[in-house]
Amino acid sequence: MSDTNPRGNEVSSVAQAVKHVDLDVRDPIADAQGQEDAVEENPELRPSVEQEIQGKVDTNHPDATPEGLTLEAEERMQAREEEITRTFQRVDRRVDSDREKRTQAVARSGSIKRRRSFEKRAASVDPWADPDRADARLQLSRAELAEVNQEAARVSEELRGWSRAAISRRLAERVVDGTDVASAVMTVFEELQMGPGQVIPIAALERVDDYEVDIEGTVSVLWESQSPKISQVGLIDDGTSETKFTSWRKSGQPIVEEGDRVRMRGVAKSWYQGRCSVALTGRSQVTILGDRPE
Numbered sequence: 001m002s003d004t005n006p007r008g009n010e011v012s013s014v015a016q017a018v019k020h021v022d023l024d025v026r027d028p029i030a031d032a033q034g035q036e037d038a039v040e041e042n043p044e045l046r047p048s049v050e051q052e053i054q055g056k057v058d059t060n061h062p063d064a065t066p067e068g069l070t071l072e073a074e075e076r077m078q079a080r081e082e083e084i085t086r087t088f089q090r091v092d093r094r095v096d097s098d099r100e101k102r103t104q105a106v107a108r109s110g111s112i113k114r115r116r117s118f119e120k121r122a123a124s125v126d127p128w129a130d131p132d133r134a135d136a137r138l139q140l141s142r143a144e145l146a147e148v149n150q151e152a153a154r155v156s157e158e159l160r161g162w163s164r165a166a167i168s169r170r171l172a173e174r175v176v177d178g179t180d181v182a183s184a185v186m187t188v189f190e191e192l193q194m195g196p197g198q199v200i201p202i203a204a205l206e207r208v209d210d211y212e213v214d215i216e217g218t219v220s221v222l223w224e225s226q227s228p229k230i231s232q233v234g235l236i237d238d239g240t241s242e243t244k245f246t247s248w249r250k251s252g253q254p255i256v257e258e259g260d261r262v263r264m265r266g267v268a269k270s271w272y273q274g275r276c277s278v279a280l281t282g283r284s285q286v287t288i289l290g291d292r293p294e
Contacts, residue, residue, distance in 0.1 A: 136172035203240035216263040244277040253280045261289045
């Protein structure tokens with residue numbers, strides 16, 4: 001009869017199972033410690049963020065030298081230098097090159113064509129604007145031409161920005177159309193006086209179609225403004241009439257005093273209760289003429 005111990009065999013089997021489990025299960029703390037030891041023994045060298053940035057700056061710097069650069073960086077630098085050279089290099093490199101003159105000629109020719117085209121369209125409203133029409137002064141008699149030139153010289157002294165020849169031609173056009181010289185002078189003078197850039201009479205403000213005008217006169221009255229947005233408000237008189245002017249604080253215009261003779265350019269027209277007034281804006285220019293009265 002064999003001596004067997006079933007309970008002992010069972011315990012032995014459990015012990016073997018436990019031993020087998022102990023061999024398969026790893027200790028996480030020990031593994032982590034082992035990995036740290038491995039990293040410390042074989043560290044991986046990588047540049048820091050600051051080093052990478054500085055490397056890019058040094059590589060792309062215009063004063064950098066090819067020494068110590070990679071082949072890619074050398075080729076990139078050389079390509080940039082060649083591109084800059086091509087950009088500043090003229091296509092026509094002859095010493096006696098007439099490139100500038102040819103460019104100016106082309107630009108001048110284009111300007112003449114555009115102006116001629118505009119004048120052709122304007123001729124539908126004003127026949128004298130036709131560039132193919134002869135100068136009106138050629139159609140005047142010698143006596144009429146002498147009178148027209150004399151009046152043109154007188155008008156040119158009163159109007160800024162208009163030459164005597166331009167005024168003479170306009171007068172001749174009116175005379176050829178059948179107007180006498182005296183009436184032609186009045187008509188042309190009023191047209192040119194109301195034109196852009198001219199100081200117009202205050203009495204003619206309502207008849208001018210332009211939004212911005214130039215006026216000149218004496219500050220006759222100043223009022224105290226009730227609005228903090230207004231710097232000054234008053235009246236300006238030029239002898240023909242007077243009008244109210246308003247200077248906005250944001251416009252930054254100089255302060256005027258009563259009795260000052262001023263020229264106001266680029267003032268904006270406005271209407272209030274059927275009357276025309278002007279306002280000084282940031283685009284306006286105020287000039288005090290002469291010395292201020294004591």
